[in-house]
Each structure stands twice: as structure tokens, then as C-alpha cells.
Amino acid sequence: MSVNRPAAVIVLAAGEGTRMKSKLPKVLHELNGRSMLGHVLAAARELDPQHAVVVVGHAREQVRSHLREIAPQAATAVQEEQNGTGHAVRMAIEDLAAKGVKLSGTVVLTCGDTPLLRGSTLAELVAAHDEEGNAVTALSARVPDPHGYGRIVRDADGDFTGIVEHADATPEQHAIDEINSGMYAFDGALLSEVVQRLSTDNAKGEEYVTDAVALLRGDGHRVGAWAAGDWHEVQGVNNRVQLSEARRVLNDRLLHEHMLAGVTVVDPATTWVDAQVTIGRDTVLEPGTRLLGATCVGEDAVVGPRADLRDTVVGAGATVRETTADRAEIGPGASVGPYTYLRPGTRLAERSKAGAFVEVKNSNVGAESKIPHLTYVGDADIGVGSNIGCSSVFVNYDGVNKSRSVIGDHVRIGSDNTIVAPVHVGDGAYSGAGTVVRDDVPPGALAVSEGHRQRNVEGWTRRKRPGTPSAEAAEQADRHRADDKQ
Ligand code: UD1
Numbered sequence: 001m002s003v004n005r006p007a008a009v010i011v012l013a014a015g016e017g018t019r020m021k022s023k024l025p026k027v028l029h030e031l032n033g034r035s036m037l038g039h040v041l042a043a044a045r046e047l048d049p050q051h052a053v054v055v056v057g058h059a060r061e062q063v064r065s066h067l068r069e070i071a072p073q074a075a076t077a078v079q080e081e082q083n084g085t086g087h088a089v090r091m092a093i094e095d096l097a098a099k100g101v102k103l104s105g106t107v108v109l110t111c112g113d114t115p116l117l118r119g120s121t122l123a124e125l126v127a128a129h130d131e132e133g134n135a136v137t138a139l140s141a142r143v144p145d146p147h148g149y150g151r152i153v154r155d156a157d158g159d160f161t162g163i164v165e166h167a168d169a170t171p172e173q174h175a176i177d178e179i180n181s182g183m184y185a186f187d188g189a190l191l192s193e194v195v196q197r198l199s200t201d202n203a204k205g206e207e208y209v210t211d212a213v214a215l216l217r218g219d220g221h222r223v224g225a226w227a228a229g230d231w232h233e234v235q236g237v238n239n240r241v242q243l244s245e246a247r248r249v250l251n252d253r254l255l256h257e258h259m260l261a262g263v264t265v266v267d268p269a270t271t272w273v274d275a276q277v278t279i280g281r282d283t284v285l286e287p288g289t290r291l292l293g294a295t296c297v298g299e300d301a302v303v304g305p306r307a308d309l310r311d312t313v314v315g316a317g318a319t320v321r322e323t324t325a326d327r328a329e330i331g332p333g334a335s336v337g338p339y340t341y342l343r344p345g346t347r348l349a350e351r352s353k354a355g356a357f358v359e360v361k362n363s364n365v366g367a368e369s370k371i372p373h374l375t376y377v378g379d380a381d382i383g384v385g386s387n388i389g390c391s392s393v394f395v396n397y398d399g400v401n402k403s404r405s406v407i408g409d410h411v412r413i414g415s416d417n418t419i420v421a422p423v424h425v426g427d428g429a430y431s432g433a434g435t436v437v438r439d440d441v442p443p444g445a446l447a448v449s450e451g452h453r454q455r456n457v458e459g460w461t462r463r464k465r466p467g468t469p470s471a472e473a474a475e476q477a478d479r480h481r482a483d484d485k486q
């Protein structure tokens with residue numbers, strides 16, 4: 001939907017959110033990869049407003065530093081004391097005025113604690129507001145339990161006359177199930193004027209922005225209430241129970257979008273995706289999978305069961321099971337898992353493999369190279385078609401410095417090797433089992449560690465560990481050997 005560009009979006013976020021029982025300000029609590037405030041701002045951004053102002057009060061430095069990260073274009077206005085929603089709006093408008101901004105056009109007012117709000121719903125609100133030529137249009141919703149909310153009051157003709165707060169409502173008004181969401185589209189010029197006239201003559205002794213409706217109507221302006229189709233969208237989060245409910249709703253919504261776009265989600269109940277995640281068609285998400293941050297999965301991949309991927313790229317046709325990955329790149333057709341840990345800077349090229357109990361960090365693994373089992377690869381560059389034998393360790397840290405290892409193309413590192421960086425193994429080289437690779441290996445050479453010939457010290461356990469089960473077992477074996485010889 002294309003609507004007229006609003007002059008401003010104002011987001012109220014000065015409250016403390018005491019019911020969260022948290023050190024963190026309420027609006028900074030997260031769900032699906034964004035703070036609540038981040039979700040609200042993402043919805044607001046879809047309107048492309050000329051100005052975005054967040055009203056901050058409690059823990060304002062924390063909120064501000066978060067905003068610098070996620071929405072540097074948003075300004076903040078300080079509300080020193082929380083004297084009500086109308087007072088908060090006044091602070092935002094006075095702040096804009098001090099910067100020389102006069103609000104002409106539509107101003108959208110939202111709260112920082114409604115993470116389920118869609119940008120498209122705000123756009124519909126603004127469109128209805130413009131179409132009706134209203135001074136204010138409140139976003140309302142019919143809800144199963146209206147307790148605590150402001151109610152939308154209508155006259156006998158059904159015309160919207162004002163909003164009454166729960167604390168100020170009569171018993172008859174308490175029965176109204178159409179609630180005020182706390183989000184509105186306002187005529188900016190009229191809002192700037194009417195916020196100067198709000199009284200504190202109410203149950204809470206606060207300046208209510210809701211009183212603007214009756215005041216503007218009294219001045220002869222048109223006012224409206226526009227009902228959201230999905231009441232979940234306007235639900236505010238006040239405690240951690242509601243936070244978990246909102247997370248469930250948002251996650252289901254995101255999964256539905258992915259499924260309708262061609263992704264198979266085997267078990268939506270145990271699959272969690274962040275808002276920014278992208279997934280290609282015909283990819284299958286197996287149970288117990290979390291895709292976090294900016295994770296991006298290509299087509300025809302299989303992810304999970306139990307994959308936990310953060311800011312990770314998964315190429316088309318890759319298989320990633322039982323894996324934890326953070327800032328890794330998994331190439332097309334690559335195979336990862338089970339029980340694999342890919343740490344930041346891991347780049348697995350196409351059709352490569354990182355198998356069971358393999359940890360990789362800050363390393364490039366070339367096309368079709370394999371690290372099948374029980375291995376740590378750190379700070380290494382491995383060429384194409386190479387194989388790293390079972391139970392090998394890339395020793396990248398001497399206690400002071402980290403160094404890189406380079407393994408060429410079509411190299412065969414034997415089992416249980418220790419690759420001591422910095423070291424270079426040339427193309428087509430081999431190494432024997434148990435080799436400690438300290439020196440560069442020329443292309444095509446076989447590396448074996450010298451001085452490691454096996455020596456058997458006969459009778460050692462009997463002499464040095466007398467009386468142990470091992471010594472007894474050894475003695476019994478000796479007796480059998482003696483018997484056999486007779
Ligand atoms: C407000 C509405 C109510 C509506 C409800 C929806 C008023 C008077 N009432 O109720 O009709 O049903 O929202 O959730 O507006 N805030 C500030 N500064 C303040 C007070 C609040 O920034 O001085 C912020 C809060 O941080 C929050 C938002 O405004 O993000 C709403 O405040 P809250 O106290 O939850 O609203 P209510 O008064 O319960």
C-alpha cells in the first residue's frame with residue numbers, strides 16, 4: 001500500500017516496565033532477533049516517515065545506545081518524569097519544535113512495547129485517516145479480554161466520541177470490548193496544539209493523550225477509530241509471560257510466511273527463526289532448529305534436526321545437522337554434522353565436509369575437502385580435495401601468538417596428526433598416522449615423524465603397577481601364553 005509519507009512517527013518508550021522485573025529496560029527485551037523497540041521501529045520504517053522520535057525516560061542511556069546501533073536515524077526526546085502519554089507526546093513535539101521542525105501532515109504515534117505490530121497495519125491506519133480527513137484516528141481492536149485497556153466509546157449512532165481509561169470507566173463502559181491500542185494517526189498541526197490543553201483531572205493525575213480525541217471532536221473536527229483485523233498486533237507486552245506469548249505468535253507468523261514461500265518446516269513448535277532470516281525454496285527445516293540473526297539459507301538445503309545457526313550462510317543443497325554455527329559460511333552442497341561446531345570465520349567451500357565432533361574456526365576449507373571426524377581446525381587454509389585424518393589438531397596458538405597453517409590441494413593428512421602452525425603442506429603431500437607436522441612438507445612428499453618408533457618395555461605393568469586389575473590381566477595373559485607353549 002502506498003500512503004502519504006507521514007511527517008513523523010513518535011514512539012513512546014519512557015516507562016519503566018516494572019512488571020518485567022528486569023535490569024534491562026522493557027522495550028529492549030528481545031524476541032526473534034530484535035528488541036521490542038526494534039520491531040516497532042521496523043514497522044514504522046515501512047511508512048518512510050520524515051522524522052522518527054523515540055521518547056525516552058527510564059534507563060535512557062541504555063535505550064539511546066541501543067538506538068544508535070539499530071536505528072541511528074531515530075532521534076530521542078527526554079521525558080524526565082512519566083507524567084502520562086500526553087505529556088510524553090508533548091516532550092517529543094517540543095523537541096522537534098526546538099529543532100525547527102513544524103509538524104504539518106500526519107503524525108503516527110506508537111508505543112515501544114507492541115512488537116507484533118505490522119508496518120502494513122500502520123499503513124492501513126494512515127490510509128483510513130487520510131481518506132476520512134480525520135484530526136485523529138485511533139487504532140482500535142476487539143479483544144477477548146479488554147481489562148486494563150482504554151475503551152473506545154461510541155454514541156447511540158455508533159459514532160466514536162472518545163476514549164475512557166479503564167480506571168476512569170463506568171461499569172457499563174468496562175463491558176466494551178473495543179479497546180484503544182495506544183497507536184494513532186494524528187493531524188500533526190492539530191496534535192501540536194491540542195497537547196498543550198490536556199488536563200490532569202483523572203484517576204491517575206496524568207496528561208492522557210487519549211483526551212485529545214474528545215477535545216478535537218469538541219472543536220468540531222472529525223475523529224475516527226479504525227479496528228485492526230488481528231488483535232494480537234496491538235497487544236502490549238508488560239511481563240515475561242506476555243513476552244513469551246508474543247514470541248510464539250511472531251515466530252508462528254514468520255514460519256507461516258516461510259512455509260507459504262516454499263520452505264518445509266517439519267515441526268513449527270520447535271523451530272525458531274529471527275525476523276531477518278531468509279530461506280530458499282524446497283529447503284527443509286528439521287525439528288529443533290534455530291536460525292538466528294542474519295542467517296541466510298539457500299534452496300534445497302536440509303537444516304537440522306537440532307541446528308543452531310547465528311549469522312550463518314548456508315548454500316544451496318547443503319546438509320547441516322546437529323550443528324552449532326556462528327558467523328560461518330557453509331558452501332553449496334556441503335555436509336556438516338552431526339555434532340559440529342563452526343566458529344566465526346569458518347568458510348566451507350562447495351561440497352566440502354565437516355563431520356562428527358569437528359570444530360572449525362577462522363579457516364577456509366576448499367571445495368570437496370573433508371574433515372570427517374574428531375578434529376580441531378583453527379586458523380587454517382585448506383585447498384581443494386584434501387582430507388584431514390581422524391582426530392587431528394591444528395595447533396594454532398603458542399601461548400602468545402596465533403599462526404596459520406596452509407594445507408594444499410589433494411593432501412592426505414593421516415589420522416591423529418598435530419599440525420603445528422605456522423606450517424605449509426604442499427599439494428599432493430601425505431602424512432603418516434600420528435605425525436607431528438612442525439616443518440613445511442614439499443608437494444608430493446610423505447611426512448612422518450622421526451624418533452617416534454614404538455618401543456615395548458616388557459613386564460612394565462607387572463613391575464610398576466602391581467596388584468592392579470591391569471597387572472592381574474597381564475599376568476593371566478602371560479600364564480595363558482606359557483600354557484600354550486607347553
Ligand atoms: C495507554 C492508553 C490506553 C491504551 C493503552 C494501550 C493513555 C492515557 N492510555 O494506557 O487507552 O488502551 O495505552 O496499551 O494513553 N509512556 C511514556 N511516558 C509516560 C507514560 C507512558 O513514555 O509518561 C509510554 C510507556 O512507556 C508505554 C506507553 O507510553 O510504552 C503506554 O504507556 P502505559 O502506561 O502502558 O499506557 P496505559 O496508561 O496503560
Ligand code: CA
Pocket residue numbers: 391392393416417
Ligand atoms: Ca589426536
